[in-house]
Amino acid sequence: QEIAETFEFTPTTSKAYEIIGTLSEGSYSSACVISSPYDIKGVRVVANNNAPEFTSSPVDSTPSQDIETGIAYEYTLTATDSEGDMINYVFSFTPNEDWIKYTVINDGSDGNLKIQFKGSTSQPASYLANVFIHDGYSKHLRSQSWIVSVNPAENDIPRVTILSPWEALTITQGEPLTVKWAASDRNAITHYELYLARSLQDENKWYSVNKSIAYNIEEYIVDTNDISAGTYKAIIKAPDNQDPVLTGQGISPLIDIIGEEFDMPDDSVQLPDPQIINVSPTSKDNITNTLVTIRASLLASQGAEINEDSIKIEVDGTDVLTLVKFNKMSESEYTLIYQTETEFELGLHKVEISFTDSEELEANKSWTFSIEGEEEDPTKFYFFGYGISKLITYVVGGGLLLLILALVIPLVLVKVWKEDEDTSEVDDTLTPPTPTNTVESIVNKNPIVDDEQIFSKLETLNNDPEPETTTPPILNVKTEPDTEDDLKLLYKKIQEDTTNTPPEPIT
Numbered sequence: 001q002e003i004a005e006t007f008e009f010t011p012t013t014s015k016a017y018e019i020i021g022t023l024s025e026g027s028y029s030s031a032c033v034i035s036s037p038y039d040i041k042g043v044r045v046v047a048n049n050n051a052p053e054f055t056s057s058p059v060d061s062t063p064s065q066d067i068e069t070g071i072a073y074e075y076t077l078t079a080t081d082s083e084g085d086m087i088n089y090v091f092s093f094t095p096n097e098d099w100i101k102y103t104v105i106n107d108g109s110d111g112n113l114k115i116q117f118k119g120s121t122s123q124p125a126s127y128l129a130n131v132f133i134h135d136g137y138s139k140h141l142r143s144q145s146w147i148v149s150v151n152p153a154e155n156d157i158p159r160v161t162i163l164s165p166w167e168a169l170t171i172t173q174g175e176p177l178t179v180k181w182a183a184s185d186r187n188a189i190t191h192y193e194l195y196l197a198r199s200l201q202d203e204n205k206w207y208s209v210n211k212s213i214a215y216n217i218e219e220y221i222v223d224t225n226d227i228s229a230g231t232y233k234a235i236i237k238a239p240d241n242q243d244p245v246l247t248g249q250g251i252s253p254l255i256d257i258i259g260e261e262f263d264m265p266d267d268s269v270q271l272p273d274p275q276i277i278n279v280s281p282t283s284k285d286n287i288t289n290t291l292v293t294i295r296a297s298l299l300a301s302q303g304a305e306i307n308e309d310s311i312k313i314e315v316d317g318t319d320v321l322t323l324v325k326f327n328k329m330s331e332s333e334y335t336l337i338y339q340t341e342t343e344f345e346l347g348l349h350k351v352e353i354s355f356t357d358s359e360e361l362e363a364n365k366s367w368t369f370s371i372e373g374e375e376e377d378p379t380k381f382y383f384f385g386y387g388i389s390k391l392i393t394y395v396v397g398g399g400l401l402l403l404i405l406a407l408v409i410p411l412v413l414v415k416v417w418k419e420d421e422d423t424s425e426v427d428d429t430l431t432p433p434t435p436t437n438t439v440e441s442i443v444n445k446n447p448i449v450d451d452e453q454i455f456s457k458l459e460t461l462n463n464d465p466e467p468e469t470t471t472p473p474i475l476n477v478k479t480e481p482d483t484e485d486d487l488k489l490l491y492k493k494i495q496e497d498t499t500n501t502p503p504e505p506i507t
Contacts, residue, residue, distance in 0.1 A: 049083055049085070049135070049137065049140070050081070050082045050083060050140075051081075051135065051137070051139070051141075051142060052079050052080065052081040052087045052111070052113070052133050052140065053079060053080065053081075053142060054077070054078070054079045054133070054142060055079060055080055056075075056076060056077050056078040058075055058129075058144070060075065060076075061073065061074065061075040061148075062075070065146060065148055066149045066151065066156075066159065067120075067149070068151050068152070068153060069121065069122045069123070069124055069150055069151070069152055069153070070120060070122055071120060072118065072119070072120045073100065073117075073118065073119055073120060073148055074116070074117065074118045075116075075117045075146075076114065076115070076116045077113070077116075077117065077131060077144065078112075078113065079108070079112075079133050079142075080111060080112050080113070081111035081112075081135050082111075083111065083135075084110060085111055085136065086108055086109050086110075086111070086135065086278070086282075087108030087111060087112075087113040087133050088108065088133065088134055088135070088275065088277040089113060089131060089132065090132040090271060090274075090275050090363070091115070091129075091130070091131050092129075092130050092131075092199065092200045092201050092273050093128065093129050093130075093200070094125075094127045094200065095200070095201050095203055097121075097127060099120065099123075100117050100118070100127070100129065101117070102115050102116065102117045102118075103115070103118070104366070104367060106283075107283055107284075107367050107368075109284040113133065115131070117129070123150065124150050124152040124155075124157065124246060125157070125246070125247070126148075126149050126158075126247055127148045127149075127150065128145070128147060128200050128249060128251055129145065129147075129148060129200075130144070130145040130146075130200050130233070131143065131144050131145075132271055132273065136277075136278075141254070141271075142168070142254075143168065143233075143253060145200075145252070145253065146251070147160070147248075147251060149248060152246075155186075155187070155240075155242050155246055156185065156187075157185075157240075157246045157247070157248045158184065158185035158189050158238040158239070158240050158247070158248030159183065159184050159185065159248055160182070160183045160236050160237075160238045160248045160249055161181060161182050161250055162179065162180070162181045162234060162236060162250045162251065162252045163181055163182060164178055164179065164180040165178075165252055165253055165255065168254040168255075168256075169253065169255050169256070170255075170256040170258060171224065171256070171258070172257075172258050172259070173225070173227070173229050173257050173259030174225045174259075175224060176221050176222065176223065176224065177221070177222040177224055177234075177255065177257075178219065178220075178221050178222075179194060179219070179220050179234050180219045181218050181219075181236045182218060183236075183238045183248065183250070185238070185240050185248065187240045187241055188240060188241045189215050189238045189239070189240055189241075189248075190215060190239055190240065190241050191213060192214075192215065192217070192218075192236055192237065192238055193208075193210070193211045193212075193213065193238075193239075194208075194209040194210050194211075194213060194220055194234065194236055195207060195208055195209060195235045195237070196209060196222070196227065196232040196233070196235075196255075197232060197233050197272075198230055198231060198233075198272030198301075199272035199273050199301060199359075199361055200233070201273060201361050202359065202360065202361060205359070207227060207232075209222055222234075224257055228257075229257050229258060230257060230272070231254060231255070231256055231257075231271065231272055231302075232254075232256075232257065232272075233253075233254065233255065234251070234252035234255060235249060235250070236250040236251075237249050238250075271301065271302065272301055272302055273301055273361060273363065274298070274299060274300050274301050274304070274306075274355065274357045274361050274362065274363035275297075275299040275363055276296055276353050276354075276355075276363050276364070277296070277299065278296065278297040279295065279297075279351070279353075279365065280293075280294070280295045280296075281294070282367060282369060283367065283368050283370065285369060286372070287370065287371045288371065288372055289371075290344045290345070291339075291340075291341070291343055291344075292339075292344050292349075292369070292371065293338070294337070294338040294339070294351055295336065295338075296335075296353055296365075297333065297334070297335055298311070298333065298334040298335075298353075298355055298363070299332065299333050300332040300333070300357035300358070300359075301357055301361050303359075304357040305331040305358045306331065306332060306334055306355060306357055306358075307355065307356050307357060308326075310354075310356040311334075311336075311353075311354075311355040312352075312353065312354045312355070313351070313352070313353045314351070314352045315338070315349065315350070315351055316349055316350055317350075320338055320340075323338060323340055324336055324337065325337045325339075332357075336353070344371055345371070346371050347370065347371065348368055348370050349368065349369055349370070349371065350366060350368050351366065351367055351369070352364070352365075353365055353366075379391075381393050
């Protein structure tokens, strides 16, 4: 269950006020406080905030507001907000005419707005242009309207200037509204027509005050009793007597008619045209994160609803509508949120949004934002986006290297010593080498047929010159007998045996 209470509070100075109360029901009571979006329990009263103001005028148009067919028209609109609040803007032009193109030079995100309007046309007419600006407060709404007259070579368009009201005006419903104007033309003006328009986009919905005002009358008093409360522009049309007829137009500043139907909170701005406001990120945001969230608020015109099927959004020329989430505040207000897991590339990016409402009025807006890479500190190493001092990295890295060496070197030394010890051990399983120059080996390698071959071989061995040798020092070392000496002794023994023993007789 919700309980609401309304009371008046008039602060006297700019400071934080604590407002408390008691909620009672029977014998039960509980203390309560006023909620606040600030970091205090209570209400924070701030000094008055100023509305954004235009700092340029359509009279500065190049070459002027009156041009001939085929001549390029140009006007640079500027506005500023003294507190630096974001300036939201809405631009509208004569219905079904789009020869004037606009380029946003400064999108107002830092409290400075700059828009350049340029174009040319071959169709002579009197064209209406209007720009609304505000900083989010309904009482801070400002408007600038002007006429661009495009004249044919053989005729001119009547020039109409509204003299009253000459600035934004607020009146109460039922209070008379006086409209004054002046007009001129090289030909004759046949009559005047007076309208009150909430939106310049839909001429069929203009409120017709009088369509047959005599050519010699340049003032009219409007009865507002039958006019709905709202925001209007007074428009004067002045057709001439030529064939084809050329009609000049004049447009007044903003006129607010206040009544019971015109009741809105101070933090909401309802316009006769649909809006796309509170966009982010903007060109002035310092963005380094490549995962960007894009936001915007869509507002329908007064009394209308947003046509959800008409919403379009493109990022860098790619349709991303299926990835967008909508927070539906009401039928006339949506909040758009686009966030993707795909990282944006560094550099400039463009967002384009458009939609229409139930009154068939269209809103469109485009803006840019830039993602910049972080400037890396040359004294740091970067790991996964985090910077670490090179000195700390060197100290930690050197310490880890020493720790690894302290662990590895002992293991290597133990391994080397182990292998050396294994190679020095005697293997008892090995058999001793067999002498090569023995009688048995000679006989086995060279089968002897008779004794003469044996004596011949032994003679050869006996006659081989002995190599010169030096007498080594006498060492008390036990040595193995020399195989060659054994052969010589054997040869000598055989000679003795053959000399002393006579041959056996042949039988």
